[in-house]
Amino acid sequence: MRENNLLPIAGDQPQIYEDPLDLMDEIDRLKEKKDATILAHYYVDGEIQDIADYSGDSLQLARDAANVTTSTIVFAGVHFMAETAKMLNPDKTVLLPDLEAGCSLSESCPADRLAAYQKELREQGRDFVTVAYINTSAAVKSLCDWIVTSGNAREVVEERVPKDKEILFVPDQHLGRYLVEVTGREMILWPGACMVHEVFSLQDLLRAKRKNPESIVVSHPECPQNILEVSDYVGGTESMRKYVASISEPKTILVATEANMIHPLEAAAPQHEFVPVPGIMTETGETCACNRCPHMARNTLQKVRDCLKYGRPEILWQPYFDKAKEVVVRSLLQ
Ligand code: SF4
Known part of the structure; x- marks a missing residue:
């Protein structure tokens, strides 16, 4: 149970x-x-x-959260x-519409397991820094x-x-592998993955591309390597938005990330047709709706x-928020 999971969950009925x-x-x-701001x-x-x-994406929203002036923040995420x-607003009330909205990626790297692994690496004499994707708990x-x-x-x-320094990258192995490729840095990769980005069907993507060879494939770096390899553009949600807006000629764009991302993409670039890349086939031969994040939903x-x-x-504020805040501010806000 999460430390601040003691309050009733609004609307769970x-x-x-x-x-x-x-x-x-x-x-x-x-x-x-209520003097509130909704992110x-x-x-x-x-x-x-x-x-x-x-x-926005996680980075933009972290920056927006740091500048909120109302006494309450509702975080729809x-x-x-x-x-x-x-942690960026210790004196404000921060509300999450559903406390059970977690993240498979974050949960693949619990703080106690990470601490034990870091200890093991130190005992082996490894000189490393730990780089974490933002999709991690404050304790991590x-x-x-x-x-x-x-x-x-x-x-x-x-x-x-x-x-x-060596780099221990947590928790997303796919983003880590992508970073190894684009930066040339060796990394020790934590074996975590996002349940949404892991299930895109390569076969369906290739079939859609074959039907429309002029289409453009954009994908999130959380996707596995086989999807990234056939993508025309790989980038986080904000850079994806800017990329599609930079193409003026109307195109069909196949999108390999959470399907709700189509909403801001359409707003940013209404000239295109956006098609979500489907998830894998289920046992009954239907395409699953797993390109929707059940936590966000x-x-x-x-x-x-x-x-x-x-x-x-x-x-609620937790004792480890101070240390987590220091790392977040240094990494994302300076
Ligand atoms: S899509 Fe959902 S499960 Fe995947 S990283 Fe984002 S919040 Fe976590």
Whole structure:
């Protein structure tokens, strides 16, 4: 159980249908009344992105969170993101619409296992720094030297990690492998992966590409190597957005990342047709809906409304947030 999982989960019971437009109006009123700012990740439903004050990738949202002036932040995203918002705003109330919104990647690297592995490496006399992808818990961040996002990982590895040190990269093995390739640095890779990015079907992607040879494949570096190898562009969500906006001629763009990312891509570049790359086939021969993140999907308009209304679930300050904050600020905000 998470340390701050003691509060009731707003809206975990089955919810009755409510008109989305009414909910949006109610959220606007509550936001005003409760002096709140809503941050939404690109992977949550488009309607939540539409009512948010800021939407973006993890890096952009961490930066936005540092500049919020209201007394309350609602973070429509997953747990580690709301933790980052809290550590950057110790005196503000930070709410997460559903405390169970976790992340398979973050959970693949628990703090106690990382600490034990670091100890083992030190005992072997290895001289290393630990670089963590932002998709990690605050407890893990507090054990690391650098935090990176898909947007700044290459820059941090190339320019900030001393050349004479080994790198332990956690938790995403696919992003780590991609970084080894683009930076030429050797890394010890933690064997974690994102459940969403791991399931894209290479076969379906190649079939879609064969049907439309003029199409462009864009993929997130969390995808496995076989998907990256057939991609025309590899980048984090923000750089993906800028890339598609830079192509003026209308194209079909096959997108290998969480399917809700289509929403900000369409807004940034309406001239294109965006097609989500499907996930693998299920045993019954249907394509699974696993290109949707089930954790991000726990965010709904109703839960955003409920957490504003009741002021919970709240992310509470933890003792290791101080150390984690120091690493986050040094890595992402300076
Ligand atoms: S898409 Fe993957 S990495 Fe992102 S929150 Fe979901 S499980 Fe975590």
